[in-house]
Amino acid sequence: MSSIVIQELRVSIADKEIIRGLSLEFSTGEVHAVMGPNGSGKSTLAKVMAGHPDYQVTGGDILMDGVSILEMEPDERSRRGLFMAFQYPMEIPGVSNANFLRAALQARLPEGEELDAVEFYQRLYQKMDLLEIRREFTARAVNEGFSGGEKKRNEILQLAMLEPVFAVLDETDSGLDIDALKVVAKGVNTIRGPEIGILLITHYQRLLNYIIPDFVHVMSEGRIVRSGGKELALELESKGYDWLKAVKPETVGAN
Amino acid sequence: MSTKTDSIAIDRDIGDFYYNVTATRDAGVGLTEKTIDYIVDVKKEPEWIREFRKNAYHVFKSKPLPTHWAGDELKEIDFDVIRYYLASGDAAKRTWEEVPEDIKRTFERLGIPESERKFLAGVEAQFDSEAVYSNIKKAVAEQGVIFMGSTDALKERPDLFRKWFGKVIPTGDNKFSALNSAVFSGGSFIYVPPGVKVKHPLQAYFRINAENFGQFERTLIIADEGSEVMYMEGCTAPKFTTATLHSAVVELVALRGAKIQYITVQNWAPNVFNLVTKRGLAMEEAEIKWIDCNIGSRLTMKYPGVVLKGRKARGEVISIALAGDGQHQDTGAKMIHAADETTSNIVSKSISIGKGRATYRGLVHVPKHLKGCKNNTECDALLINASSRTDTYPAITVRGTGNSTQHEASVSQINAEQIFYMQQRGLSEGQAMSLAVNGFVNDLVSQFPMEYSVELKRLIDLEMEGSVG
Numbered sequence: 001m002s003s004i005v006i007q008e009l010r011v012s013i014a015d016k017e018i019i020r021g022l023s024l025e026f027s028t029g030e031v032h033a034v035m036g037p038n039g040s041g042k043s044t045l046a047k048v049m050a051g052h053p054d055y056q057v058t059g060g061d062i063l064m065d066g067v068s069i070l071e072m073e074p075d076e077r078s079r080r081g082l083f084m085a086f087q088y089p090m091e092i093p094g095v096s097n098a099n100f101l102r103a104a105l106q107a108r109l110p111e112g113e114e115l116d117a118v119e120f121y122q123r124l125y126q127k128m129d130l131l132e133i134r135r136e137f138t139a140r141a142v143n144e145g146f147s148g149g150e151k152k153r154n155e156i157l158q159l160a161m162l163e164p165v166f167a168v169l170d171e172t173d174s175g176l177d178i179d180a181l182k183v184v185a186k187g188v189n190t191i192r193g194p195e196i197g198i199l200l201i202t203h204y205q206r207l208l209n210y211i212i213p214d215f216v217h218v219m220s221e222g223r224i225v226r227s228g229g230k231e232l233a234l235e236l237e238s239k240g241y242d243w244l245k246a247v248k249p250e251t252v253g254a255n
Numbered sequence: 256m257s258t259k260t261d262s263i264a265i266d267r268d269i270g271d272f273y274y275n276v277t278a279t280r281d282a283g284v285g286l287t288e289k290t291i292d293y294i295v296d297v298k299k300e301p302e303w304i305r306e307f308r309k310n311a312y313h314v315f316k317s318k319p320l321p322t323h324w325a326g327d328e329l330k331e332i333d334f335d336v337i338r339y340y341l342a343s344g345d346a347a348k349r350t351w352e353e354v355p356e357d358i359k360r361t362f363e364r365l366g367i368p369e370s371e372r373k374f375l376a377g378v379e380a381q382f383d384s385e386a387v388y389s390n391i392k393k394a395v396a397e398q399g400v401i402f403m404g405s406t407d408a409l410k411e412r413p414d415l416f417r418k419w420f421g422k423v424i425p426t427g428d429n430k431f432s433a434l435n436s437a438v439f440s441g442g443s444f445i446y447v448p449p450g451v452k453v454k455h456p457l458q459a460y461f462r463i464n465a466e467n468f469g470q471f472e473r474t475l476i477i478a479d480e481g482s483e484v485m486y487m488e489g490c491t492a493p494k495f496t497t498a499t500l501h502s503a504v505v506e507l508v509a510l511r512g513a514k515i516q517y518i519t520v521q522n523w524a525p526n527v528f529n530l531v532t533k534r535g536l537a538m539e540e541a542e543i544k545w546i547d548c549n550i551g552s553r554l555t556m557k558y559p560g561v562v563l564k565g566r567k568a569r570g571e572v573i574s575i576a577l578a579g580d581g582q583h584q585d586t587g588a589k590m591i592h593a594a595d596e597t598t599s600n601i602v603s604k605s606i607s608i609g610k611g612r613a614t615y616r617g618l619v620h621v622p623k624h625l626k627g628c629k630n631n632t633e634c635d636a637l638l639i640n641a642s643s644r645t646d647t648y649p650a651i652t653v654r655g656t657g658n659s660t661q662h663e664a665s666v667s668q669i670n671a672e673q674i675f676y677m678q679q680r681g682l683s684e685g686q687a688m689s690l691a692v693n694g695f696v697n698d699l700v701s702q703f704p705m706e707y708s709v710e711l712k713r714l715i716d717l718e719m720e721g722s723v724g
Contacts, residue, residue: 050679053671074678075687083679090676094694103690104680141694158680
């Protein structure tokens with residue numbers, strides 16, 4: 001079993017503190033949801049875990065299987081098994097989806113070893129079928145001219161192909177209509193299992209109707225203010241985020 | 256991440272080596288009329304060439320350096336320390352076995368004999384001033400195709416040579432066409448008889464081995480009515496500390512209904528001044544396409560052009576320029592419409608890395624009295640670092656009614672978020688940059704023959720590896 005442990009994390013961007021002493025732990029085999037109102041620092045958490053260069057860690061640590069990843073470049077974190085599905089996936093003009101995935105998989109192989117092209121396409125087509133993605137998609141440039149739904153589906157396809165140990169999904173549900181949401185959820189549910197730990201970051205409870213989390217954490221002002229089981233999400237839905245404002249962070253024990 | 260890194264150590268390992276080769280023919284340092292006499296005598300050229308060269312020498316002397324154009328870098332060339340003619344012997348050999356060992360191993364290391372076996376119809380390999388190897392496949396020669404060095408052609412086929420030599424690009428076109436006309440040596444002569452379609456490409460490889468040297472090859476390709484030919488040229492030189500000069504003149508003539516494709520992949524060392532004049536003349540319904548890729552050099556000034564002289568002639572320039580740190584690629588295209596219903600297409604993509612500078616300079620001319628002419632120009636620039644620079648000078652004059660032009664230009668920068676995205680998928684920063692750059696030029700690279708597009712991708716990867724800190 002692998003685990004990610006976030007200890008008393010403090011993060012700033014341009015001298016503004018966004019995450020203020022956040023602690024969270026999750027392991028393979030588990031699905032955790034992090035919910036919170038806009039501006040609570042959810043997306044910052046995802047980006048810091050992935051190593052985005054704009055964010056500065058001013059305190060605390062992120063450990064993957066006991067090893068701090070804070071000094072690692074984003075690509076090293078990725079090759080160690082950390083995946084992040086982007087809220088706003090980037091376009092890479094002129095680079096086909098197939099070539100991009102091949103390059104990403106090739107980067108995981110030891111030097112001198114070549115990715116098997118036949119095997120690659122077999123796996124790719126299998127995952128594409130699962131996500132209801134048409135074959136001609138492989139030749140299209142990465143995310144270029146994609147609809148919001150296509151972009152998110154592409155993120156899940158990359159997740160399925162790269163088989164990470166941990167996946168952080170940053171607001172993957174945002175901008176999706178209900179059909180696209182169902183397809184994405186189906187994809188995540190297929191990937192879900194004892195070999196992977198998933199952190200779902202979402203503003204809405206809606207996604208959690210389709211991907212049932214094992215644990216739910218509520219984030220506010222850069223901290224986890226409440227943790228519980230899946231029923232916490234329902235409670236949030238009925239009471240709204242305003243309900244949290246009455247909860248003093250001090251009353252919540254470290255997770 | 257350090258996308259703002261300015262210093263670049265480019266691994267130009269492909270061409271950056273040289274073997275000591277003793278030249279038996281050396282015109283010495285500097286350029287005077289005596290240099291020209293030496294060249295004419297040693298090459299045993301006819302008197303009309305001596306006269307042609309000497310006239311060109313005076314034109315060269317009289318023209319100022321075009322520093323107002325690309326920039327002051329040109330002043331770094333010291334014409335008095337350059338050697339204008341260096342060769343190690345006799346005529347070009349027909350087999351690699353006959354080529355002197357030191358020279359042969361240079362070309363072997365560059366992979367030329369191997370490519371010849373695999374996919375070429377003929378090869379000419381030039382080492383400093385002269386071709387050392389020239390061979391055309393028997394089947395192609397039997398079709399009547401002539402492929403030889405230009406010195407041989409002016410002696411053996413004066414009928415064909417003299418008719419077109421200096422006609423597409425006159426001596427006085429610019430200072431460097433005049434210089435080439437004064438001291439030219441080497442280069443290819445190709446004649447394709449009417450209706451003959453040469454299936455595989457003919458290739459020339461230009462290699463500079465010597466220091467303080469200028470290479471001035473002269474190429475003339477004549478495609479007779481309804482014929483088709485593809486010519487490819489590659490260039491490399493080792494990196495020396497002093498300026499090396501490469502100043503070629505390439506003239507193409509496509510007679511009625513003929514098609515010429517001319518492909519260049521240039522990977523000069525960063526001390527080479529690459530000042531080349533290339534132009535084609537397209538007669539009725541003929542087509543000339545320049546596919547041009549400039550990766551190395553200190554300064555390149557090159558604007559392949561097509562004079563669309565016959566009705567329905569077509570001209571095209573596809574150009575990729577990559578300006579590394581300290582390099583300036585001043586490239587572009589010229590399209591001179593001189594008949595009705597002529598069409599031209601220019602697609603140019605440039606990449607600037609570090610303090611590299613890429614300039615697009617275009618000239619499209621459609622005079623008032625013509626009808627039904629069309630031009631399309633697209634130029635896109637990609638900037639890698641904050642200190643990278645690009646400039647666009649499109650000069651388009653389309654007059655008259657019933658003629659049309661379309662011009663699109665864009666400048667983009669590799670975005671740190673794109674790089675982060677790719678890094679999040681496991682690619683290193685360098686790999687991510689390479690992929691983004693390859694993506695940018697992908698649609699143009701796919702127009703090169705496969706063997707060249709693979710090589711191009713590798714060259715781009717190498718350049719990009721050096722661009723991150």
